[in-house]
Each structure stands twice: as C-alpha cells, then as structure tokens.
Amino acid sequence: MTALSLLISGGLFYPGEHMNSSDELLAVRAAELYYDEGRTQDEIGAVLHITRWKVGRLLAQARTAGIVRIEIVHPRARRVLAEQAVKKRYGLNDIVVASSAGVSSPDELQRRVAQAAADYLTGLRPAPQTLGVSWGRTMHDVAACLPRGWAHGVGVVQINGGLSLTKTGDTASATALVIAQKAAGSAHVLPIPAILEHTATKRSIERDRAIAGVLDRAAHAEAYLFSAGVAGDDSALVHSGYLSTAEVAGLVRKGAVGDVVGRFIGADGAPVDAELDSRTVGLPLERIKASDTAIAVVAGEGKHAVARALVTNGLCTVLITDDLTAAALLDDAAAEETISECAS
Amino acid sequence: MTALSLLISGGLFYPGEHMNSSDELLAVRAAELYYDEGRTQDEIGAVLHITRWKVGRLLAQARTAGIVRIEIVHPRARRVLAEQAVKKRYGLNDIVVASSAGVSSPDELQRRVAQAAADYLTGLRPAPQTLGVSWGRTMHDVAACLPRGWAHGVGVVQINGGLSLTKTGDTASATALVIAQKAAGSAHVLPIPAILEHTATKRSIERDRAIAGVLDRAAHAEAYLFSAGVAGDDSALVHSGYLSTAEVAGLVRKGAVGDVVGRFIGADGAPVDAELDSRTVGLPLERIKASDTAIAVVAGEGKHAVARALVTNGLCTVLITDDLTAAALLDDAAAEETISECAS
DNA sequence: CAGTCATCCGCTCATCTGAGCATTCCGAGG
DNA sequence: CCTCGGAATGCTCAGATGAGCGGATGACTG
Numbered sequence A, B: 001m002t003a004l005s006l007l008i009s010g011g012l013f014y015p016g017e018h019m020n021s022s023d024e025l026l027a028v029r030a031a032e033l034y035y036d037e038g039r040t041q042d043e044i045g046a047v048l049h050i051t052r053w054k055v056g057r058l059l060a061q062a063r064t065a066g067i068v069r070i071e072i073v074h075p076r077a078r079r080v081l082a083e084q085a086v087k088k089r090y091g092l093n094d095i096v097v098a099s100s101a102g103v104s105s106p107d108e109l110q111r112r113v114a115q116a117a118a119d120y121l122t123g124l125r126p127a128p129q130t131l132g133v134s135w136g137r138t139m140h141d142v143a144a145c146l147p148r149g150w151a152h153g154v155g156v157v158q159i160n161g162g163l164s165l166t167k168t169g170d171t172a173s174a175t176a177l178v179i180a181q182k183a184a185g186s187a188h189v190l191p192i193p194a195i196l197e198h199t200a201t202k203r204s205i206e207r208d209r210a211i212a213g214v215l216d217r218a219a220h221a222e223a224y225l226f227s228a229g230v231a232g233d234d235s236a237l238v239h240s241g242y243l244s245t246a247e248v249a250g251l252v253r254k255g256a257v258g259d260v261v262g263r264f265i266g267a268d269g270a271p272v273d274a275e276l277d278s279r280t281v282g283l284p285l286e287r288i289k290a291s292d293t294a295i296a297v298v299a300g301e302g303k304h305a306v307a308r309a310l311v312t313n314g315l316c317t318v319l320i321t322d323d324l325t326a327a328a329l330l331d332d333a334a335a336e337e338t339i340s341e342c343a344s
Numbered sequence C: 001c002a003g004t005c006a007t008c009c010g011c012t013c014a015t016c017t018g019a020g021c022a023t024t025c026c027g028a029g030g
Numbered sequence D: 001c002c003t004c005g006g007a008a009t010g011c012t013c014a015g016a017t018g019a020g021c022g023g024a025t026g027a028c029t030g
Helices: A003-009 A021-036 A041-048 A052-065 A080-090 A106-123 A137-145 A171-182 A199-207 A209-219 A245-253 A274-278 A285-289 A301-312 A323-330 A332-343 B003-009 B021-036 B041-048 B052-065 B080-090 B106-123 B137-145 B171-181 B199-207 B209-219 B245-253 B274-278 B285-290 B301-312 B323-330 B332-343
Strands: A068-072 A094-098 A130-133 A155-158 A186-188 A223-230 A258-260 A263-265 A294-298 A318-322 B068-072 B094-098 B130-133 B155-158 B186-188 B223-230 B258-260 B263-265 B294-298 B318-322
Touching (some): A021 A052, A021 B068, A021 B080, A041 A052, A080 B021, A094 A323, A106 A137, A106 A318, A137 A294, A223 A301, A263 A274, A294 A301, A301 A318, A301 A323, B041 B052, B052 B068, B080 B301, B094 B106, B106 B137, B106 B318, B137 B223, B137 B294, B155 B171, B155 B209, B171 B186, B186 B209, B199 B209, B199 B274, B258 B301, B263 B274, B294 B301, B301 B318, B301 B323
Parallel strands (some): A094 A318, A130 A155, A130 A223, B094 B318, B130 B155, B130 B223, B155 B186, B223 B294, B294 B318
Antiparallel strands (some): A223 A258, B223 B258
C-alpha cells in the first residue's frame, strides 16, 4: 500500500506495518468495541485488561495502520487530504476533489464532479462579473447542476466555437445560456464551428463584427470555466463531426493527451498541431494561462493525462476533479510513465 | 436500505432519510473537516458559522444516516452489532460473526471464519475435557488455524464417519488428530465410512467394540464442534463418493438444506430421509441438540439455508459464521422465502 | 387568534480523550 | 554484573465532547 492510496481511499489494511501482532488483535478488538459498540476507552480497557491510555494508543494506531477506515459516503463528499496534496504540489489557487466512494458508474462520477463545480462556482466570492465558458458533456452537466440564482447578473461568454455539425440544436451555446439564465445574467454565444477547414475562413469569421465582439469579451473575462476532453474516439470534437477518428489518432501519435477549449494539447500543455490550432476558433490558451481565475473541470479515468497537462503547465488556477484523477496526479510512477511515453 | 444492511455493512448512504438537505450538506462538510482533517468541533463551528453543539449533532446524524461509514478492515475483525442481533433473535449462548470487509474470494472468507472458530475455541473457558468434532473442508481449516497449545490435554473425539471412498489418506480422522495434537491431547477417531449401503452393516459396525467405544465417548463429549455442508453437487459427501449427485438432488427435492455431521436436514432441522439417516454412522442429532456446548461453524453463501436450519431448531448453542450469513439470518424476507419454498 | 405540541437551539456540567511528560521495562553492549 | 538507550507504559492536566435541560421558534389545531 502506498501512502498515496491511503490518502485517497482512506486506506486498505495491509498487515504487519508498524504493530506487534498481539497488539494488532487488541487494536481490532478495541476498534470494534469503540466504533461499533460505542463503549468508552475506559470500559474497553476494563474488558481487555489494559489501561485506557493503551486503548487510546491502539485506536490511534488502528487508524493510521488502516485497520479502521472512515469513509464519507455522499454524492457531495470531498477528499480534503487529496485536495491539499494536489493543490500544494501543483501550486493551484484552489481545488475540489470529489469523492468516488459509492459510485456505481463513470456517469455518476462525472455528475458528482459537475455538481462539485456548480457548488464551487456558486460559492465563489467575489462572483466574477464576466465568466468565460467552454462547452461539452461536462460543461453541460455543470450548467444543469447550477442552482437558479447561483449569482446575480453575470455576463457569460462562450470562449470557443461549438456549433455541432452532426446534431441539430446548438448545445454548446445552450450551455452558456443556461449558466447565464440561472444567474439572471446575459449570455454571449459563439454560434460558429469549433474548427474550420481553412485558416483563411477562420480569420474572416473572426473579423465578423459580432463574433469579434464576443471574442473580445471572452478575452477580457474575469474568470474562465472550462473542461477538457479526451484525445480519442470519444472526443466531443469527433462526435460533433469536426474531426475524424483517423485525424484524432494522428494527433495522439503527435503526443496529444486531450483537448482544452477545442485545442489539442500534449503533455507540455502546448498545441500538438499548429496548423489545426490555427483553424480552431476561440480563445488562445495563452489567455487562459494568464488568467487569475481559470477553473478546469476534469473527471474520468480517460482524462488523467490531460488533467496532468493542465496542472503541470499552469493552464488552470483551480482544478475540480474526482479522487481517482487526483490520485493519478499524485502518483509519481504514472508521471514517469507519461514522460517516458512521450519520449518514446 | 434496510436497517439490517446498515447493521451489517456499516451503512450505505441513502439520501433523504432524516435530514433536511442543507443540514445534510453541512453534515458532509463537518464530517470531512472532523474525520479527514482532524479539526475540533469548535474549529469546524467557526468555519461553518454554526455552534459547536450543532456540529456535534450533525456529526452524530451523519453517522446514524450512514454518511460517515466506519469500517474495521482486518482478517480478524468481527461484527459486534450483527453478533448481538443474531444471538438475541435465535437465543444462542454465544456467537462470532466474522467481517467480510475486504475479502476478495469466498475462500478467504471461509478462512476467516475458520480462524474465528479457532480463536473462539482457544478462548473457550473452561476448556472442554472432551470435544466431539466432525470433519470437512471447514473443519480442516479450523484445525489448521488452531495454534499449538490452544488447550492442554483435550480428548478429541470424531463424531461421524468420514473415511473417504475417493481419496487416499483419511482427512476426516486427520482433522481430529491435528486438533488433539495441537492441544497436547488424545484423539479418538472413527476410521469408518460416513454412510453405509445397508442399515444392517451400519448396525454391525456400531456393535464393534472399538467403534462403540468411540461413539460412546462422542455421546458423552462435553462440547461439540462441527460444520455444515451444502445440499448440492458440492457436498463433501458427494466428493467423498458416498452419494451421487442424483441422490443429493433427490434429497433437495425432499427439502434438504444441507448436512450436519453427515445427516441431511430440512428447514425444520430434522433428517429429510429416515432411511438414509439410518445408514449414517455417527452421533444422532438429538445428542447435539441436547448438548450445552454445540459450536457450529458455517460460512459461505451456499450455507445460508442450513445455517438458518441450525439456529432455528436449536442444533447449536454457539454459531460462528460470516456477516453475509448473519445478514441472511436476520433478513425476514429471506425467512419467508425459505418457508414458502418449503410449502410449495 | 390563542393554545398546543414538537422541534431545534444554545447552554451547563460531567465525562471522555489526547498531548505531553516522568517512569519503567527490556535488550544490547560494555 | 552494571549501564545505557529506546521503546512502551502510566499519569497529569487541559481541552474536547456528549448528555441533558430550559427556552425559543414555528407549525398545526380548535
């Protein structure tokens, strides 16, 4: 058992760590009497023929050894220890790590993280005047989880294009709209594609008065809230029809670990394909990097690599994620692996 | 969630039970600060802007609601609450319920229960002068788990025949021998078949001077330690070659839920097949029923029904089992089911 | 609208518990 | 054999905590 897994999971017992075996049995017995039966340490001492101080020490040892595991099982539960560790290690301004205790499906975990993001946004003080948002499955969930009146009069700006080529109805703009509506604020949407075929087209679209106005607003937003996507067939950009699975596979070969506001980045946090990036409409990553409040919402097993890319390269100041991702971020072995994979 | 599952598993959280939703969130937050961060209730009160008494109440509610789950994860851990519930409900003299927390295989659970039985036997005071034992996979494990010197000079008597027809080496007698050896005592074995083809043969075997002596000793043993087997293809009596799978299937049709010291019983605790029973060598169930100390060791999912038969019919005074079996014994719905199955 | 009841809240007080310290125990080494 | 050092033990004491109580609050009823 690593100290890490203890930090995250609350600790699976692994025998023979710091305790003499007869003390170990006593500790188990004491823990049963204390936590299950609710006896006092004094009573337990009488039963086990030891002093109450020894009982206290055994209980403390039982907790550190992982014999006694205390878990907070609730959809809104957070992992405070993991939060502190990740925050400190990557120098974040703030962090929320949602607990996966008791989740039965990846979807449920995703929802929990979305809820955590909504809670974070609701509690954010001072509330931002203007908030730049991206779109996607995660952002959609965040918008859904936000309570009506989460803020008052926030200007919500869509920071990257997201008109779906495959589905009818603009779910990308809808996300920004919902977030704005629930804060009794105004939305500024970008009803344009995420990626265009030619750089020239992208340039001319950006010159459009209305579009340029929104992009300018986006560039001056006080805070950003965005998610990240996987680099794979499940990418939202593949589902929306902007990229083929072959194209994404090509990006992966170039080292892509996922996309952030429509731009595919490598482990170094920079776009892996300059040409593709030049055809992508939306806020440049530099702007997010320079922001004082860049809130990244990243959940799920497939996003560990992109989460790492975000936090190691200053692409977010606030991270909202799940405990498994947090564990991956704290796991040095996994870090080495990513690096070696990139090297190879 | 039933109160039962809470009792056994330590409680999976099921939202909205006795708490107002804003208190629920406060409780979660308080639990995080208290159990994960180790803050005092006073500090938590300051952070959450509530009094320390409210914090204490929230924490108490969080525990009863199952938001905070405290689990003792250790091979030797017991389930004290479940023990009390089962003991009271079935009027047992004593009980041990081993925890299945963290087990990865049915084998591991079986071993834990065997270990628990060995621990119980070791701690039994006064130690019995003579101990009647059965045989089987479970009993073999119990014998293996017993520490050298678990008692001093106990007479161990095999209470039912168990000469295997399929394997070489008498594992049944070996079990009794090991238990006796480890107590620096003497063993009295029954190197005879468990079930004979004709009642007459059984009678004549019983008349044999040596056999009769052992059986007489068995009948006068101070305590009994035995396991129970499933009524199915996995029965030890099938593996040993005494019964065919077809014969066992026939017994099941007659309502057999399992075997105890070689005798197949129904939910009523009585042999389901009088003829078969008359060909079975060993202590009659009445003797065990009349004993002051009859320790049954029953573990595993397949043995819930036979465990129920044992405890409902006074076939044991002490039960050593796992928490899942205990849960089944406390589950009234399951009880109804068994009864209706028997009726149909 | 007043009365009733249940609930929630903050408080007192007794108890429980953990931190810190002196003492004892035990094995290693002289 | 004695001495030493480290660990385990038992104790003091202050701080933390839970049980129980009376008052406030708010919903429901006649």
